[in-house]
Amino acid sequence: MKLYLDPGHGGSDPGAHGNGMNEKDITLDIALNIRTILTNYENVQVKMSRTTDQTVSLTERTNQANSWGADYFLSIHCNSFNGSAQGYEDYIHSSLSDSSQTAKYQDTLHKAIVDLNQLNDRGQKKANFHVLRESSMPALLTENGFIDNEHDGALLKKPAWRKQVAQGHVNGLVKAFNLKRKQEGATIIYRIIAGSFKSKENANDRADFLQTNGIESFVGAITISGEQWYRVQAGAFSDQENAEKRLNEVIKAGVKDAFIVKEKR
Template structure:
């Protein structure tokens, strides 16, 4: 499956902005995370991105590139804005397409998978005459991942863990839509990020709550070590070591210098 992955805007075009963040930055990070998951975890997923940095690129350049490359699917990542009151997730296919078209079927699948995990109000599946939907020769979808000028949506956008969740939702949809097969990891090793071990449950809960305020989802796991009960704070588990290393760095940057990875 050849995926043309298009983080919207960039460079001199910041896109929407609000609450101290810009659309071009949020969507680039989500798109890079999508590429990383697909590349690391799935067979036969070939990705070309419209941009991999804060660069300017016209809509015509993007669609021409995707068409010339012969992409199987065009996925454009965006955030929305209105007047500070609207919120939620929605996605678009071209307005000329029927609900029974192949593109609409792909939309059904991706919408369902993204909505499962994104923690946003579901605004539904829509159609529009956007350039990237009209001028592409392959099926195309544009996702609007929250409203950057809405306080609660923007609070989520600021969290790396949420952007990872959004990326995973998109990947889950692509994997279903295109029947992507997971790579075999042989040993099936799971890499767990440990952000502290405590004899006191209260101390473990305090560490967990601290990480959650930093946008890093974690939980307390009770383990037995040398016959003694310990409360271990786990901040993620990954089948891919690279993804685990990324999370470990996030935990350390949050101030937990002694965090580490265990493999099981």
């Protein structure tokens, strides 16, 4: 699968601005994380419209994707609206039907991203954006929160959150294109679980509580016995001793039922 990955804006075009951040920096970081995660999968080629803070025109982006013969065009953005709006939304071109292949890809990526991003779900939308109109392959543009909103901006500032958003995009790509992980030697990962909840709101409250105590955490969806739960993870380590140290920090913060999950990769 050939993915053309497009971090929105860049160089002389900062994009949206808010809470001391420029959109061009956030989109680049998310996109670079997507590229890094995808190195773990077989038969995936990634070409990026930019890998640094450089100016690239919209026409250059779509021309490059088209001439390269990309299978999918994924454009990463953030939103802004006077600080009053918040949440995540994504777009395909307005000419496409809900039964098109592009719309089916949108369905898959949308669900995977909102499962992990801790943002309000503003839905799946259509628009006549240049990168959606002029790309000759299926294309999706994602708007990852409102940079000028207090809630969304606080998340956008966190490197761990941006990595998690990247993981959501990759999860969608993996499902949409049936990507397979590279076969490597097994490693052990120790994950610190700080609660599992039926309510996403309750899970977000637990993650926010940990963040206020200086412990990076995020919420991920997981299926248990056929039911969806929202699990709060407060770290993942390849070293058991480091995992146990983090577990003690979480317990001292007040989450007495936290525990370690041992996973083999």
